[in-house]
Amino acid sequence: MQSAPISGPILGLEASCDETAAALLAPDGTILAEAVRSQLAEHTPFGGVVPEIAARAHLAHLPALATQVMTEAGVRPADLGGIAATAGPGLIGGLIVGASFGKGMAIAHNLPFLGINHLEGHALTARLPGLVPGGVEFPYLLLLLSGGHCQCVAVEGLGRYRRLGSTLDDAVGEAFDKSAKLMGLPWPGGPALEKLAASGDVKRFPLPRPMLGRPGCDFSFSGLKTAVAQTIPKLVTGQDRADLAAAFQHAVAAVLADRARHALAMLPAATAMVVAGGVAANQGVRAALTAEAARAGLPLIAPPIRLCTDNAVMIAWAGIERLRAGLTDPLDQAPRPRWPLDELSAEPSGGVAA
Ligand code: KG4
Ligand code: ZN
Numbered sequence: 001m002q003s004a005p006i007s008g009p010i011l012g013l014e015a016s017c018d019e020t021a022a023a024l025l026a027p028d029g030t031i032l033a034e035a036v037r038s039q040l041a042e043h044t045p046f047g048g049v050v051p052e053i054a055a056r057a058h059l060a061h062l063p064a065l066a067t068q069v070m071t072e073a074g075v076r077p078a079d080l081g082g083i084a085a086t087a088g089p090g091l092i093g094g095l096i097v098g099a100s101f102g103k104g105m106a107i108a109h110n111l112p113f114l115g116i117n118h119l120e121g122h123a124l125t126a127r128l129p130g131l132v133p134g135g136v137e138f139p140y141l142l143l144l145l146s147g148g149h150c151q152c153v154a155v156e157g158l159g160r161y162r163r164l165g166s167t168l169d170d171a172v173g174e175a176f177d178k179s180a181k182l183m184g185l186p187w188p189g190g191p192a193l194e195k196l197a198a199s200g201d202v203k204r205f206p207l208p209r210p211m212l213g214r215p216g217c218d219f220s221f222s223g224l225k226t227a228v229a230q231t232i233p234k235l236v237t238g239q240d241r242a243d244l245a246a247a248f249q250h251a252v253a254a255v256l257a258d259r260a261r262h263a264l265a266m267l268p269a270a271t272a273m274v275v276a277g278g279v280a281a282n283q284g285v286r287a288a289l290t291a292e293a294a295r296a297g298l299p300l301i302a303p304p305i306r307l308c309t310d311n312a313v314m315i316a317w318a319g320i321e322r323l324r325a326g327l328t329d330p331l332d333q334a335p336r337p338r339w340p341l342d343e344l345s346a347e348p349s350g351g352v353a354a
Contacts, residue, residue, distance in 0.1 A: 004326040008081035009073065011066065011105070012316025015058040015098030016090025016118045017148065018042075018049045021312035022065040024073045027081055029129040029320060033069035034313050036306070037061050040188075047187045048177075055093025062101055077109045082328070084319025087115030088336030090148075095335035103331050112328040114319040119144065119341045121314035122276040123155050126301045128317050136301060137271045141263050143289065145256070146277030146309075147173030147188065151341075152217045152263035155274070158321050159346025164266050165217030165259065172252060173279050175221035179228045179248050183241055193245050194282050200239075200246025205231055207251045209258070217263040224251055253288035260292045274301045280308040322346075 006027035014021040023034040039057045043049050070077070085102030088095055099115055106113035122144055126136045141164075142153040150173075151166035170178065173190055180189020185196065207227050210220040228248055235241055264270055273293040279285055280302050293300040307313055322328070325346055 023312035032073035088339035145279035197245040200242035204243035
């Protein structure tokens with residue numbers, strides 16, 4: 001693939017869900033400045049993300065975050081080499097805020113614009129220079145484990161993604177959140193459930209392991225959630241709750257390891273197993289996946305937590321990879337609430353050659 005020169009730092013913007021983020025990366029991928037503002041406080045009273053509130057909060061905070069990273073790095077808009085903003089998939093209000101803000105800056109300063117697929121951002125994070133010595137080579141297996149997404153993806157090259165399997169019902173983070181809610185834990189439930197599970201006995205409550213051993217690498221978590229709901233009335237003490245949390249986390253980790261094993265069998269050329277998404281923060285999940293990758297003789301690459309969860313560094317980095325390939329996007333590119341990774345391309349038809 002041709003390599004086009006990039007004239008200056010790339011500003012990345014992320015506003016697709018409930019994190020507002022901006023980051024500035026040098027053309028070689030060095031992180032010059034980064035900032036994330038979580039909307040946890042706005043959404044917690046509602047027990048989940050409220051799209052309208054999210055869009056308004058992005059609008060209120062994105063300009064200041066962009067200014068903050070530019071000031072911190074001492075970079076003026078005129079020095080930039082391009083603007084990369086998440087253009088999908090995600091909540092349409094936030095996507096419009098982020099992409100329009102990016103396009104506005106691109107027009108004002110005559111810069112290339114890149115409307116980035118959020119999932120491509122997660123998929124390419126492992127290639128950020130400095131993260132893995134020597135970098136991760138294509139192809140690799142990506143396990144995207146977040147509140148909104150749960151899929152196994154063959155990352156075969158820039159713009160070349162093959163979904164090997166995905167969830168038939170809930171995303172794995174959603175399963176953590178819903179089960180945690182049933183256990184009376186605050187939203188978002190994943191971290192709280194992990195904490196509770198630490199003092200629990202994984203063997204006390206036998207829970208199902210949906211899809212275990214099934215061909216392919218699809219996931220299903222609704223049966224597990226139902227089993228948790230049916231066990232709740234049996235709980236009396238705090239220890240009972242901890243035991244159920246531990247059993248749930250153990251079952252999820254076992255299912256993820258099994259699905260990862262099947263996914264690796266579908267991508268025998270994989271050079272690594274990469275995890276991304278908030279659930280990748282879970283130590284039990286990480287341990288199970290590390291063991292599974294090692295069994296296949298591969299490393300498990302888990303970016304630091306702040307780069308596993310939603311952030312703008314990954315958006316700027318995907319922008320750099322695309323700009324290097326000579327791709328940019330037109331200013332009339334419409335944000336897409338639904339935008340499967342496998343619809344992306346690194347050919348000029350998937351963007352426009354710079
Ligand atoms: O990637 P992310 O920050 O946002 C999106 O969903 O896009 O992922 C958030 C999800 C939530 O469902 C949260 O409960 C889950 O990741 N999560 C965890 C942990 N930390 C975050 N799940 C299990 N264990 C954790 N330590
Ligand atoms: Zn995400």
